[in-house]
Ligand SMILES: Nc1ncnc2c1ncn2[C@@H]1O[C@H](COP(=O)(O)OP(=O)(O)OP(=O)(O)O)[C@@H](O)[C@H]1O
């Protein structure tokens with residue numbers, strides 16, 4: 001894998017002062033298993049963070065805590081200035097600011113693409129159908145899939161489905177996007193179209209946290225790469241530094257394995 | 263009386279057709295109410311709130327472990343003691359709905375449990391409430407998954423409606439019994455009735471499949 005210092009990064013600015021997400025000493029347990037151990041993380045507006053690490057290290061769990069798909073035991077999570085407690089109201093207000101894209105797309109099979117995208121606009125933002133569809137079409141166009149609007153998810157390829165999933169999340173106009181291995185369920189020839197969509201988002205200034213092992217994407221887009229192992233963030237640095245000069249032994253071992261496969 | 267004589271059946275054909283229409287109406291009412299009870303019961307069960315969940319479990323267990331005829335008699339003879347007096351046909355519809363509803367809850371619950379977690383999580387991440395997730399995301403794919411089983415349960419309900427003749431509800435079997443007791447042409451009457459029940463089942467099945475094709479026919 002060659003080293004690329006991306007030209008794009010220059011156009012992606014990070015405003016240092018505005019914190020969008022702050023995790024303070026969060027702990028997550030699955031029964032007796034300590035999945036997140038006192039994790040803290042601060043994400044500023046406009047940051048593109050890549051989260052990597054071995055299987056079972058807690059990457060998914062960490063980002064799923066941010067929109068309360070998993071409930072933490074202690075610590076605090078603040079998103080766009082709102083602290084998330086366990087009550088429905090604060091969970092809702094955080095979810096309004098956070099979009100999520102899953103490994104397995106999770107499109108709703110019984111709804112046409114346009115309805116997949118407009119459902120939450122109608123139900124959560126209470127827009128009329130026509131209004132919601134205008135917004136949905138705008139974002140479908142943005143991920144270059146507008147012509148599929150009247151098909152059902154099963155009629156689309158994996159890459160197309162994942163782009164719809166991205167559009168569906170964008171429709172809610174979130175302040176931050178979470179990606180949980182968005183390309184790892186895809187056939188190799190479809191990975192690029194999804195990564196290109198994500199790169200486009202980053203260039204437009206979207207704040208994002210991506211769990212991915214696409215190291216080319218990390219080099220090109222990320223401003224920080226975090227390495228997780230055993231429920232902790234062991235290392236974090238700018239991508240160039242992360243790949244050329246990893247400090248932790250576990251990071252070196254992990255990179256050795258990943259890069260051997262790429 | 264040894265000769266077969268279908269003349270009697272032909273003579274009272276309009277009465278039998280009326281019975282067919284009443285049985286269809288009774289069955290359709292029972293099916294619609296069963297479906298409503300099934301969906302509401304599953305929605306209550308899904309809340310994981312003991313106060314809503316426990317009555318659903320108790321209801322399903324009670325109905326599925328007692329005979330339909332006893333449930334029917336209970337409604338017909340016991341309710342009047344509590345001051346509730348209903349005509350036999352209304353009682354029959356209620357009994358069929360309660361019985362069909364309990365089985366529908368069981369079947370639909372299976373469908374809901376077959377929906378991948380990711381579907382619910384995607385809805386939650388978009389900010390939908392759990393009621394909205396159930397209604398807009400889970401319900402249609404869940405019904406689709408169990409639609410064949412639910413359809414055969416509804417055919418069973420249709421056939422079970424003949425038991426309601428025992429409280430003299432207006433339906434096909436009751437009419438048949440009346441014709442039989444007046445003419446003593448048992449074989450001819452029940453032979454004809456068998457054919458008419460086949461017709462009724464076929465009509466209900468056809469209607470159910472066309473509803474299925476309309477609502478659950480998205481590509482998967
Ligand atoms: N619902 C759950 N119940 C019990 N244990 C869980 C649950 N979800 C995750 N875990 C455990 O928590 C740990 C972290 O899981 P997580 O899915 O966050 O890992 P990951 O880093 O995303 O791994 P992968 O790269 O395989 O996706 C794992 O050991 C996993 O077995």
Ligand SMILES: [Mg+2]
Pocket residue numbers: 059060061180181
């Ligand atoms: Mg994971």
